[in-house]
Amino acid sequence: MATDSSAGININLSSGDAPAPVQKPAAKKPASGNGAQINTAASSAAKPTVDKPAAKPAAKKTDVNAAQTPAAAAKQRVAKPGDDKAGAGTAAPADKKAAPAGKAAKTAPKEAASTREEMEELSKMGALSFMTLVPAWMISAIIHMVILLIFGLMLMPEKHKETLKALVANVGEESEGVEDVADLSEPTEELDSSDLQEMTTVDTTAITETLTPTEINDTPAPTEIAMSEVGIATAPASDLLKDLSASSAGAGKGSLAGRASNDQAKRAAGATSASEAAVAMALKWLAEHQYPDGSWNFDHTGAGKCQGQCGNAGKLDKARFAATGFALLPFLGAGQTHKKGKYKDAVRGGLYYLSSNMKVDSIKKTGDMTAGGGSMYGHGIATIALCEGYAMTQDKSLVAPAQLALNFISDAQDPVGGGWRYTPRQPGDTSAVGWQIMALKSGKLGYLQIPKPVVTGAMKFLDSAQADGGAFYGYTGPGKGQSTTAVGLLCRMYLGWERDKPALEKGVKYLAQVGPQTGNMYFSYYATQVLHQFDGPDGEIWQNWNVKMRDSLVASQEKVKHETGSWQFKGNDHGFEAGGRLYCTAMAAMTLEIYYRYMPIYTQKAGEDDWKD
Numbered sequence: 001m002a003t004d005s006s007a008g009i010n011i012n013l014s015s016g017d018a019p020a021p022v023q024k025p026a027a028k029k030p031a032s033g034n035g036a037q038i039n040t041a042a043s044s045a046a047k048p049t050v051d052k053p054a055a056k057p058a059a060k061k062t063d064v065n066a067a068q069t070p071a072a073a074a075k076q077r078v079a080k081p082g083d084d085k086a087g088a089g090t091a092a093p094a095d096k097k098a099a100p101a102g103k104a105a106k107t108a109p110k111e112a113a114s115t116r117e118e119m120e121e122l123s124k125m126g127a128l129s130f131m132t133l134v135p136a137w138m139i140s141a142i143i144h145m146v147i148l149l150i151f152g153l154m155l156m157p158e159k160h161k162e163t164l165k166a167l168v169a170n171v172g173e174e175s176e177g178v179e180d181v182a183d184l185s186e187p188t189e190e191l192d193s194s195d196l197q198e199m200t201t202v203d204t205t206a207i208t209e210t211l212t213p214t215e216i217n218d219t220p221a222p223t224e225i226a227m228s229e230v231g232i233a234t235a236p237a238s239d240l241l242k243d244l245s246a247s248s249a250g251a252g253k254g255s256l257a258g259r260a261s262n263d264q265a266k267r268a269a270g271a272t273s274a275s276e277a278a279v280a281m282a283l284k285w286l287a288e289h290q291y292p293d294g295s296w297n298f299d300h301t302g303a304g305k306c307q308g309q310c311g312n313a314g315k316l317d318k319a320r321f322a323a324t325g326f327a328l329l330p331f332l333g334a335g336q337t338h339k340k341g342k343y344k345d346a347v348r349g350g351l352y353y354l355s356s357n358m359k360v361d362s363i364k365k366t367g368d369m370t371a372g373g374g375s376m377y378g379h380g381i382a383t384i385a386l387c388e389g390y391a392m393t394q395d396k397s398l399v400a401p402a403q404l405a406l407n408f409i410s411d412a413q414d415p416v417g418g419g420w421r422y423t424p425r426q427p428g429d430t431s432a433v434g435w436q437i438m439a440l441k442s443g444k445l446g447y448l449q450i451p452k453p454v455v456t457g458a459m460k461f462l463d464s465a466q467a468d469g470g471a472f473y474g475y476t477g478p479g480k481g482q483s484t485t486a487v488g489l490l491c492r493m494y495l496g497w498e499r500d501k502p503a504l505e506k507g508v509k510y511l512a513q514v515g516p517q518t519g520n521m522y523f524s525y526y527a528t529q530v531l532h533q534f535d536g537p538d539g540e541i542w543q544n545w546n547v548k549m550r551d552s553l554v555a556s557q558e559k560v561k562h563e564t565g566s567w568q569f570k571g572n573d574h575g576f577e578a579g580g581r582l583y584c585t586a587m588a589a590m591t592l593e594i595y596y597r598y599m600p601i602y603t604q605k606a607g608e609d610d611w612k613d
Helices: 052-065 070-077 108-123 127-133 136-155 158-167 254-260 263-269 273-287 320-333 344-357 376-393 396-412 430-445 452-465 482-494 502-514 521-535 540-556 575-592
Strands: 359-361 366-368
Touching (some): 273 320, 273 540, 320 344, 366 396, 376 396, 430 452, 482 502, 502 521, 521 540, 521 575
């Protein structure tokens, strides 16, 4: 932003050795009716004065050429300094002898010739020609307009003056930059282990405006999707958590009721004393590998009491949000919250880390947890943890970060295809879509708001990735992958497919035929949920699957030294190398908690009506 400037022009009208001062009469003052009065130096020794009566005839002479063009008039009046003859042939010859120093004035012919010389020199710049061509009435009009503007400014209200000042501000002034979005990538304070009341400074009123959601269609949508209100006054009639407990016990009822179940109820659902002992050891291992700031890291070797005692560190050492979300889910699945339980301090620290380090955009009303080498995968997992922590306790200090995280999922959805992938608004893949839909469902269980077009868009993506009427699913398009089919079917169940749908039954039989695979825990985790929801706890398909899956996990858990309670698998699961021992332990523990993580969907009315409020 630079201001324009032009170099000044020096006009030298002096005929002597001394330099003449810069003359700019035409640019500063309009010519008056009495003619221009301009002093020039005839020599270094004398400076004759101009007699006003003698100057009038010369000024009137210039009006003769008013009808000519400025160039023609200037040409006619040109007289070089030092010439004995005046231009236009109308002036008397000048006296060649220098006037005595004591005389007060020159003769009129000499004065007129000198004036004409200056006027003719100025006419070369076009200034005097322009002024002699401007009618007197126009000059008068300009003067009156200036006077009226001055009076107008004097009477103008103060607020309008400020607006006018802003409009006419100097171009060269630097304007203030747009305020950057707050970056909370580093913890702002030490972990407070007493409570979560100050776990976030987000103003909940900033995310309570009702906005219009973006429509999902076949053409590119606007770059923003509007967010809904934070909460609703009453639960929808079909909501699975309509009898959620808000007590400090934190286990809840409805869909999360199983998390508070006693040992007898858990065993009736398919657990055993051995599987419950395995979960307990897994929670202990996870707690011992938490970092002081409340987070977890896939590279667990430098955390807590470990200090390199456990092998198989994950390579995603920058994805702290994903690692923290993965570690929190087994605690929450076992009924441990920041309000109650043996590990309430560990849960509090993890929730604090997620909420205080998300990148909040106060304009979009979103909370981004993809920073530090993460992606939408990690954001979805961390959002599930925040939403479950809120749904299980109804702690109001969690409502803002949970809703902001959900809003980010809504904003990051591909506006054309309806899916999610690594980065916001990227065309989706089934794997990333699975974590986002589970996060949306967890938010729904806590009565947080999900824009309906987001759900519609997710269904649209599943339609684009399905094969054989929805029995099978591919990665980014129609296919029949094992893991993607398990993910796709669970999403369909969460989004409203009825149990008697033929495609669902066909897909379930396919997963059962593949069978449990500890070499692919990603597949096994999703498939276990599908079969438990579809056929548990007494169905034959579920019983056969559960015995194999449960017992193989119990048998493969580490029971030596500091690795006791953890798992490390080998196989074609990409998470084994990227997430390491932390990923394996979290996935195995959540699979062993399947009996009480969520109550069976089909024991209560669920479906698309659950998303219609």
